[in-house]
Amino acid sequence: MGDDSPVISSAYPIIIKPAFDKVNQSVKEPKASDDVRDAFSKVESAYPGWTHDFLSQLIRAVELPVVSLNEPVLRLEASVENEGLRINRSDDIFQDLNKKSANLKRILSRIPDEITDRRTFLETIKEIASAIKKLLDCVHQVTEIIPSDSGRQTLEQRKKEFVKFSKRFSNTLKDFFKDGQANAVFYSANCLINQTNLIVQTVKEKCE
Structure with a gap:
């Protein structure tokens, strides 16, 4: 992992967090999805890169026609606002x-x-x-x-x-x-x- 794996550090804020935010807008009881999102966040904080590894394994498991997360994450970088990356x-x-x-x-x-x-x-x-x-x-x-x-x-x-x-x-x-x-x-x-x-x-x- 480390600095040579930038997609790893982007997977949670670029893909997972926005996905849960959208889910919460459409469900009656958002607390359950909040709990799952918080669990992702805690694991990612403790083990940087876990989210990326999880998504990569999920893609392989269901045989999705996506070879790498590099392109989709790069496309999303400009469209996802991350307040944690603003001074x-x-x-x-x-x-x-x-x-x-x-x-x-x-x-x-x-x-x-x-x-x-x-x-x-x-x-x-x-x-x-x-x-x-x-x-x-x-x-x-x-x-x-x-x-x-x-x-x-x-x-x-x-x-x-x-x-x-x-x-x-x-x-x-x-x-x-x-x-x-x-x-x-x-x-x-x-x-x-x-x-x-x-x-x-x-x-x-x-x-x-």
């Missing part, structure tokens, strides 16, 4: 970080729809590169105003990890234009989204 401070720099992180994830989530159109996809890649640069610039500014040395060091480490996965994403794109393996691009894009979320979570922990 609540009203300062311009923090709101700017919210916007830039959301924008990068929104562009990345378009990949499944655009990857088969080479011209459109190349333009999207340019947008992603620009969004990555703007996000890194914003993170640099935020790092400078974090009050504690340990907080700054933690965010610097997050930024280094983000850069590492950005480079992996770039290499994956180069491979895609050689071998056409779209699922590898979906996976790598989810990696980048995972790292983006970790940056926001770190800023929330150190600044709120």
Whole structure:
């Protein structure tokens, strides 16, 4: 699991929680589904990746025609609002970080729809590169105003990890234009989204 498995960390907030929220809107006694949702949440918190493993095994058990969760999770990233991944401070720099992180994830989530159109996809890649640069610039500014040395060091480490996965994403794109393996691009894009979320979570922990 770990940082190399971003879909794992996204499965609960992107798929399971919204599903239970919709169920609760249509049932007379939502408490039962709340209890099940809370159980998923607790297990996921104690064992990160459990939800992803559960869904993967369920797909195999019923023989659904879905090979990987990478594509559907990537598609859903921009459509599911997660308040836990939003900084609540009203300062311009923090709101700017919210916007830039959301924008990068929104562009990345378009990949499944655009990857088969080479011209459109190349333009999207340019947008992603620009969004990555703007996000890194914003993170640099935020790092400078974090009050504690340990907080700054933690965010610097997050930024280094983000850069590492950005480079992996770039290499994956180069491979895609050689071998056409779209699922590898979906996976790598989810990696980048995972790292983006970790940056926001770190800023929330150190600044709120």
